[in-house]
Amino acid sequence: MFIELTTPQLMIVNFETPFQQLLQQQRPLLRKFNKAKKWQLWLSDRPMLKRSWIHFAGLDKQKVIHLANLKHENLISTIEKALQSKNCSYVVACINFLNEQDRLRLQRALLLSDTCLFLVHDDTQNIQYH
Template identity: 75%
Template sequence: MLIEHSTPQLMAVNFESPFQQVLQQQRPLLKSFNKAKKWQLWLSNRRMLKRSWVNSAGLDKHKVIHLANLNSSNLVSTIEKALQSKTCSYVVACINDLNEQDKARLQQAVSLSDTCLLLVNDQQCEQLIQYH
C-alpha cells in the first residue's frame, strides 16, 4: 500500500493491487475464516497476491491458495467449481465485465454453497461485490 500526503487534512491511499485492497478492507471478515478447516481461495488472471500481504492481514498462509494466470474466459467456470466443491471458506476473484448470465450463474452457485464470494473489478478497485 502506498500512502501519499497532499495536505495535512487529506491523505490518499493507493493500493498496489485490488487484492491488497480486499485484504485491507475485509480483514476482520477474512480473519474470521481462519478458524474453519477450509481453504481460502484467491483467483486472478495475473499475479496479484503477495505473501507479505497475507501475513500482515493475519491470515493462515497454509490455508491461502492463489491461482494466478487463469484464463479470463474460464474464470466464471472456475469460480463455480470452487463454490460447488464446498472446500473453501471464501473465494476472492479478480474479474471484469460480468454479464447478467454470469452474475446469475455465480449467485446460483453461492446460494447452493456455504462459501462467501468476493468479486473484485480489477479496473476499478473500489468496486467490490460481496455474496454470502
C-alpha cells in the first residue's frame, strides 16, 4: 500500500493487490476469525499475499495458507472442497469471472458449511471475456 498525498484535504490510497485491500478493510473481522482453531485459506491465480501484510493485519501466520497459481477451473474446485471440509474459518479467493454454474456450486457448498467466503475481484489483471 502506498499513500499519495495530493493536497492537504485529499489522500489517495493505492493497494498493491486486492488481498492487501481486503486485509486493510476487513481487519477486525479477520482478527475475529483468527481466534478460531481453523485454517485461513487465501487462493489466487498468482502470488498476491505477503507475510508482512499478514503480520500487519494481526493474523496468525501459522494458520494462513496461500495457494497461488491456480487456474480458474482448479480455483472453483478448491474453494468448493475447502467449504465442504469445514476446516477453514474463511476462504478468500481472487476471481475475475464467475459463471452461473460455478456460482451455484459455491452457493451449495456454502449452505452446508460454516465457513465465510470472500470473493475478491482483481482490477489489476486483464479482463477476459467469455
